[in-house]
Amino acid sequence: MYNLSDPHLRDFTFKQRGNIDGYILIYSGIxxxxxxxxxxxxxxxxxxxxxxxxDIVGSGLKHQFDSGITNDMHIYIEDCFxxxxxxxxxxxxxxxxxxxxxxxxxxxQMIFIDADASDGFWDKIGMVKSKRYGYNRTPKYYxxxxxxxxxxxxxxxxxxxxxx
Numbered sequence: 001m002y003n004l005s006d007p008h009l010r011d012f013t014f015k016q017r018g019n020i021d022g023y024i025l026i027y028s029g030i031x032x033x034x035x036x037x038x039x040x041x042x043x044x045x046x047x048x049x050x051x052x053x054x055d056i057v058g059s060g061l062k063h064q065f066d067s068g069i070t071n072d073m074h075i076y077i078e079d080c081f082x083x084x085x086x087x088x089x090x091x092x093x094x095x096x097x098x099x100x101x102x103x104x105x106x107x108x109q110m111i112f113i114d115a116d117a118s119d120g121f122w123d124k125i126g127m128v129k130s131k132r133y134g135y136n137r138t139p140k141y142y143x144x145x146x147x148x149x150x151x152x153x154x155x156x157x158x159x160x161x162x163x164x
Contacts, residue, residue, distance in 0.1 A: 002049070002050045003050065011033050012031045013031070014029045015029075017093055024051065026089070027041070035059050037057070039097070041054045041055075041090040041091075043077075043090065051081050052076060054073070058070060065105060065106065070147070088161070092159070095155060110152045111158060112130065113127065113150060113151050115150055127152060127153045129150065129151055130149050130150060
């Protein structure tokens, strides 16, 4: 189990956003490194051991979502904490933080996943197969947002799922 103080997280700036039932802390984090922006929500126990994380990774000109470069997401929850609605909580906090940081955010912004090994989780939240998935073999499409990624959802639809 990782901890917020682990060296691989040293480039993140963290802010506590709240707690769940008084025993799980919610942190937002952001890291800008080598032109890549990683936004994260971490769920930790009080000793800062991470039990869940949700990341959106991409890059941009003025902010992460303004360049047409693919933003992809990853989610993880420790086995013993699954099935408790924590994914929705992390998604809601992530999008609330994005909307706080970028008030004029295009809510139709697409967020992608690279490969679906979730046993139906991504389908459940409303992700759809990307029509851009097969374009990764054609050079003129290499730089197209989402080229080579399997599924996508708009940030607005992701938010609606998180609130449901």
